Amino acid sequence: MIVIGAGLGGLALAHGLRRRGVDVDVYERDAHPGARPQGYRIQLDEPGLTGLRECLPAALFELCLSTAGAPPARVSVRNRHLDVLADRAAAGGARTPDAIGPRAFDRPTLRRIMLLGLGDRVHHGARLSAYRHETDGRVTACFADGRTATAELIVGADGVNSAVRRQLLPAAGVEDAGLRLVYGRIPLDDGTRRALPSWVFESIFTVLTDGPEGAHLGLGPVEFGTRPERSGRALTPPVDLPPVGDYVACMVGAPTGHPAMPAFEDLRTLPPDGLRDLALRLLGGGWHEDVHRLLDRWDTASLFPLRISTAAAVPAWEPGRVTLIGDAVHAMSPVLAMGANTALRDAGELSRALADPAGRGECPVRAVGAYESRMRDYAFPIVADSRRTGRRRVGQQ
Template identity: 80%
Template sequence: MIIIGAGPGGLALAHGLRRHGIDAVVHERDARAGARPQGYRIQLDEPGLTGLRHCLPTELFELCLATAGAPPARVSVRNRYLEVLADRAAAHASGTADAVGPRAFDRPTLRRIMLHGLDGQVHHGARLTSYRHEDDGRVTACFADGRTATADLIVGADGVNSTVRRLLLPEVRVEDAGLRLVYGRIPLDARAREALPDWVFESVFTVLTGGPGEAHLGLGPVQFANRPDRAGRARTPVVDLPPVGDYLACMIGAPADHPAMPATADLRALPTAALRELALRLLGGGWHEDVHRLLARWDTASLLPLRISTTGPVAPWEPGPVTLIGDAIHAMSPVLAMGANTAVRDAAELTRALAGVTGRDGSLVEAVGSYESRMRDYAFPIVAESRRTGQQRVGQR
């Protein structure tokens, strides 16, 4: 199998297939892991954690949990004065006695763990340009540097700007959700933790909304059960992880048509100091003093801009030896924190579907079709729910 993209979904799928004795090679366009900033915090709830457990070797899954935070399983929405507008259990939590509550992961740490054990199976600097169907039913991937690879199946796990989706389903459109974010971190050493208000740590994620058409603030704590480098050294064999400290993921977002918001290209060109100035200008005045205390600790060097996208309507398609998982097929706004969850669930569902396939006869296409049918049933309602919630809370289109 060929997997295009080394994000959480692609890496989970590689591990899942390997556990079932299926050869899988991941091709990633970035020159190396961490070559470009992609954010910091990933929240996994039941769907993602269950998928991760199914795909990863037990020791790696346990290391993931050991290096994750376990904040209260609640999502809070407040206004600029910190008055509570909504406070409820985290989305898609079942509430059953044996359910695992949401976990907050550091994205680079999670990726390092998921790369472990895939030596020789992940090729960086491999940008897909096209693929072709062979007479024997297999499919060949063609890369920008002239390399090719042939397999029974190509899986596009290559994100919002998926080349695989563009080739397979050119009619599908990824739409601008009309939101822009300035995303960064607030380091949480002991002094900072003591100085910050308790309400910040009482939910897995907190949204402070300025009202329709105005900016909003998002906050999510990442407090490790074990510092990643120490947890990695405690494993046999050792997993080399960076010494990341606790932090608070902090983002300021606003509608793309906000008067103070620059065009996307200009936004992406801003240096970090200018991003900070822009974010504070977008936020404006009239916010509770706790907000100003928080933002005084925002790490300017950590800031990066994000454009939020969402997938438009997708009609069922004919299954074949090319398929898609994650944001490549169902990009969604982050308001429900279900993007990574759904991508990892996709990996587990596709792994299950392919586990019983023994050849390149019709059973492979049937397995792919079965996965795609299930995926459409659970993923696209979440895309729609994310859109509705984003429209209500933060001014998404």
């Protein structure tokens, strides 16, 4: 099997397939895992944690959990004066007796752990140009540097700008959600933790909103159960994980119609201190003093801009030897924190389908079709719910 994309979904799928005896290679367009910023904090609830546990070897899954934080499993929405607008249990669906509660992960650490055990099966610097169907029924991936690879199945896990999706489902568009973010983090030490308002740590994620036409602020604490470098050393055999300190992920966003929000092409050119100045202009006056205390602690060097996209509705398609998981097929805005959760669920669903008798042998198309049918049933309602919630809270289009 060939997986295009070494994000969380693609790496989970590779592990899930290998655990089930399927030969798999992952091709990633970036030159190395840290080639571009991909965010800091990631929240996994039951769908994502179940998919992760289903795919990863037990030792790696436990290593992931040992580095995760477990803030109170609530999501809070407040206005700019800190009045509570909504406070609910974090998403995750029905709980089972052995279910793990929501966890906050450091995304780079999680990805580093998921690269373990795949060795030379992950090929960096491989940008997919196209794929072609061979006369023997197999498919060949063609890369920009001239490399090719042939397998029984190609899985596009290559994100919002998926090259696999463009060829497989050319009518399946990805829409601009009309939201822009300045994303960064607030490092935590004992002094900073005491200086920050207590409500920051009372929920796994908090949104402060000035209404659908105004700016918003998102906050999510990442306090490691065990520091990654210590968890890595405790593994047998030990592994090296880069040291990471606790922090609060902090993002300021606004709809594209906000008078202070520049075009994304201009936003991308701003240096970190320019991004900080923009965030302060977006918030303007009238916000609670706690917000200014928070932004005073923002690590300016950590800031980078994000454009939010969402998948357009796509009718069912005929299954074949090319399929999609994660943002490559159902990109969604982050307001429900379900993007990564759904991608990891995809990985578990697809790896399990391909391990079933119907997915073995020369023709995995039946298993692909079963996976795609289930995926459409659970993923696209979440995309729609994310869009509705985003429109109501933060001005998503």
